[in-house]
Amino acid sequence: MEFTINRSAFIKQLTDVQRAISSKTTIPILTGIKVVLTASGLLLTGSDADVSIETFLSVEDEANNLTIESTGEIVLPARFFSEIVKKLPQDTFSLTVTDGYQTEITSGSASFNINGLDANNYPHLPEIDTDDNLIFSGSILKQIISQTVIAVSNQESRPILTGVHFVIENGEFLAVATDSHRLSQRKITLQGANDSKYDVIIPGKSLVELSRMIDDSNPDIEMRISENQVLFILGNTSFYSRLLEGNYPDTSRLIPNESATGIEFSAPKLLSAIERASLLSHESRNNVVKLAINAAEQKVVIYSNSPDVGNVEEALEFSNLSGNDLEISFNPDYMKDALRSFGQTEIKVAFTQPLRPFTLVPTEDTTQFIQLITPVRTF
């Protein structure tokens, strides 16, 4: 196996593949990166058994400047290999596998010899045997991921809730995540998905890695789902993730259908008020802020109290307050996460009862995106 390649093109792909490689894996060969050289190009693979990333550098792409002397395959220690390649002196470098699994990397006058491993011992990538695919625009998928993963649970004791629930039915795509304290749900209409019907749970961590790989140069992303794997194809790169097994709890009944009190805020202004209030709530034992709504006087005030430090009170700016008076307490951190996901926009908050969850939706479009927060009971 011997080839020469443009270093910066190679590093770009290597960085993507490295996202999948973890130093904490229990299977030693997975700390390595698999390099397969065929007549048509170079295939790089990285995996941590949950997530696998594969990328192809074609011989036909001139930017790669790939010249192949002889084909073959090898597994190289990922950490050293990438650090070495990144620090090589010239614009191109050559890689040669010599005796056994000895690998020589040369660029200009620098020459490294590192020990590789037999590529036959590298685990096989999952196989996705379906042609049924769904196409997302990269920026939409990235947005959906960032809006839902905030609500994913990080408690390993509740494995199902560490994933995002993807439901595709009747040409509609729904992504929902909850850690049982709050919930985030996003809906879009998916072009060309009329017959597809899927119900899968994708680990939140995988989606975070995936969204980091989506940049502006990836306009479309193809998604394929098999029984226990999902595959996302971004140009020359394939991203495989394990699916979580089990049934996702029914979240539709958590979202209230009607409301007793409705009010509108500007998301960034409410966010800064909540941030101020949480300065003190973080010091107290139960970390809550209280929101008091008085419909008759048209007044909305948030309070937070920390017995050791002091208390804060702030009258909020709002519009369109209607319904019953209400006092409700909640964890400000969940509120902050939810408000950040709205960005610079007007939002509508709807309450039912002091002990039931309340919802936040954008005022402009109240059905596509919804955040739900469960209040804290105070005595």
Added chain:
Amino acid sequence: MDKRQLYDNFIAIEEEMKRMLSSFETIKSDMTGVLENNAELEIENQHLRERLSEIERQTSKDFNESSDANLSKSRQNLEKLYDQGFHVCNIEGMYGSRRVDDEPCAFCLDLIYGEREI
């Protein structure tokens, strides 16, 4: 002379330890008393709270219709468990497990207060 003093020291330490042991015992029995007292007060407090909420419910019946008055006996039991800090939902077999840091759980609240078609 030195040996004699060594022995005296031992006696002195022995006396000291005996005294400490007896004061240990007194403190221990005092603490048991305080704990008992505390438990009694806690029970009494709970009774008083119940009484208080009963009175509050009577005085402000129309203010908050969601209060316990409308809940069935079994839902009240679930609410009590939830308030004590346990999950009553059974998502992933969580029923009866401790709610981490007493954080709220939307699934539990739905079970307790949600509408259910029977």
